[in-house]
Each structure stands twice: as structure tokens, then as C-alpha cells.
Amino acid sequence: MRYWLLKASRLFCSLLTLPLFLAQVFGLRSAYKRVFPLLAYHITFSYNDKVNRMKKELFRNVCGFANSDGSLRLLEIGCGSGANFQFYPYGCTVLCADPNPHFETYLKRSMDANKHLTYEAFLVASAEDMNELDDECVDVVVCTLVLCSVRDVKMVLREVRRVLKTGGAFFFMEHVxxxxxxxxxxxxxxxxxxxxxxxxxCTITRATWKDLETAGFSQLHLQHIEAPVTSVIRPHIMGYSIK
Structure with missing residues (x-):
């Protein structure tokens, strides 16, 4: 009974999205690409307040992957408006990548508010294909609330492993x-x-931990948690993998 109720409820919800689907087919949703960064920027404040303790815990050992001279080059994929900047260690160099160029305005606001970091560049690129970046060019890669919306999680993780130096780390926090x-x-x-x-x-039914488990990292430190956010995205995973 529950199975058929689920199917019927999903079908009803799908019918409600028909105008949105047609708008996308005919290219009328491009304007939303401009509006979405503004919405995401304001949602970021509320989300960060709720998960502040979790993010501090997640990023507390980022500095442990710095080079012998103390330098640390960090790439954030799906950087959005720079919600994670405040949690990065003093003096590290941050490289940002996002497929939506309209985030840049809000990204600069976060840069101005976090002068403890050095900002290298903003790349307009999808996480599946970051061909502007050389192999093994960064010490740390970060993504939060990103793997839910990429086209191919496995391809993203292959790119992450490609750009990471051996011994480098991939930090993640995702709803699942x-x-x-x-x-x-x-x-x-x-x-x-x-x-x-x-x-x-954004897809809310991904078992992203399974992709991380088979991605080929030498170590995986992952925990399942319940985030203090809207119930439909409350199940989260967080942790880091080492190449």
C-alpha cells in the first residue's frame, strides 16, 4: 500500500512541475540561473547558523594537509557564494569553481568579508570537467551541498582525485x-x-556515500548525521577522503 501511495504522490508532484519542465525545454528558465544565486546567498546565512558546529568540526584539520612551507592551495567546487570561506585556515590560497557565472557578485561579497584568505581565481566550470586545472595541483578539495546537483557524481570524484596531490584530502558535506x-x-x-x-x-534521493566508498581514495572518513535543517534534507554525510 505504501509503495503505491508513494508512486501516486510522486506522479501528482511530477504533474505540478509540467509548466517548469516545458519552460526548461523552451529555454525560458535561463532567467532563473540569474535569480538562483541571490536566493542561495540568503539561504546560506540560515544554513550556516544551523550547521555551524558541524562545519567547524568538518574543517578543523584542513590545515593538516598544508605543505612543509605552510602553504595550502584549496579548491572549492560548486563554491556558490562562498559560504565556507569563514571556516578555512588563515593564509590559505582559495581557488573557486562553479558552473553558474552569476554567483560571482555574491562570491566577491564573501571574499571581502574574509580577508584572512588569498583568492586565486574564479573558474566557470562544471565539476565533471575542470580541464583548466593541471593534475595534482591542489592540496585540498572541498564541496558542500554540491554532489546533489551534479550530472555524474562518479565523474566528479574522478576529477577530484585527478587534481588532488597524492596525500591531499577531499572534504565533503552533503544531504543524502x-x-x-x-x-x-x-x-x-x-x-x-x-x-x-x-x-x-538538486536531487534529494542520492546515496552519495556509495560513490565515495568506490571512488578509489586510499582512506575514507565518513559519518552519517542528522542536520538541524528542513526534514526533507536532514539526512547528511560529512567527512573527508585522502588520495
Whole structure:
């Protein structure tokens, strides 16, 4: 019974998104690419307040991957408006990459507010193809709330491993699908079609930890947590992998 209820609820939600689907087919959603960075910028403040302790815990040992001279080159993929800058260690060099060029205005605001960092460049690039970057060119790669919206998680993780130096680390924090027995799982699968359009491609039913487990890193430190946020994205994973 629950299976058919889930199917019916998802179908109903999918029908509600039909105008959004047609708008995308005919190229009418391009304006949303300009609006979404503004929405994301303001949502960032609320999200960071709620997960502040979690992010401090996540990034506390980033400086441990610095070079012998103390330098540390960090790449953030899907950097958005720079929500993580405040958590990075003093003096590190930050390279930003995001496929949406309209984030740059809000990114600069975060740069101005975090003068303890050195900013190298903003690359307009998808995480699946960062061909502007050389092999093994960064010490740390970071992504938070990014793997939910990329086209191919496995391809992104291959790119992460390519640009990371041997011994470097990939730090992540992502919302993931809940356990099948929960109502959160039901809501995630029901609302996913609508959430996808509102969240500019965000998928809320990914078991991202499985991709991380098979990505070929030499070490994986991962924990499942419940973030103090909206119930449909409450299940999270966080941690880091070492190349």
C-alpha cells in the first residue's frame, strides 16, 4: 500500500512541475540561473547558523594537509557564494569553481568579508570537467551541498582525485537519501520532481556515500548525521577522503 501511495504522490508532484519542465525545454528558465544565486546567498546565512558546529568540526584539520612551507592551495567546487570561506585556515590560497557565472557578485561579497584568505581565481566550470586545472595541483578539495546537483557524481570524484596531490584530502558535506523505512524517505521521493526545479537541479534521493566508498581514495572518513535543517534534507554525510 505504501509503495503505491508513494508512486501516486510522486506522479501528482511530477504533474505540478509540467509548466517548469516545458519552460526548461523552451529555454525560458535561463532567467532563473540569474535569480538562483541571490536566493542561495540568503539561504546560506540560515544554513550556516544551523550547521555551524558541524562545519567547524568538518574543517578543523584542513590545515593538516598544508605543505612543509605552510602553504595550502584549496579548491572549492560548486563554491556558490562562498559560504565556507569563514571556516578555512588563515593564509590559505582559495581557488573557486562553479558552473553558474552569476554567483560571482555574491562570491566577491564573501571574499571581502574574509580577508584572512588569498583568492586565486574564479573558474566557470562544471565539476565533471575542470580541464583548466593541471593534475595534482591542489592540496585540498572541498564541496558542500554540491554532489546533489551534479550530472555524474562518479565523474566528479574522478576529477577530484585527478587534481588532488597524492596525500591531499577531499572534504565533503552533503544531504543524502534517508532510510527506506522512514517518512523522510517517502517525502524525498514524493517531492523530488518539484525540488529538482526549485533547487536548480538538486536531487534529494542520492546515496552519495556509495560513490565515495568506490571512488578509489586510499582512506575514507565518513559519518552519517542528522542536520538541524528542513526534514526533507536532514539526512547528511560529512567527512573527508585522502588520495
Amino acid at each position: 537519501v534517508s532510510k527506506p523505512s522512514t517518512w523522510t524517505f517517502f517525502l524525498q521521493h514524493t517531492l523530488e520532481p518539484l525540488w529538482f526545479y526549485i533547487g536548480d537541479g
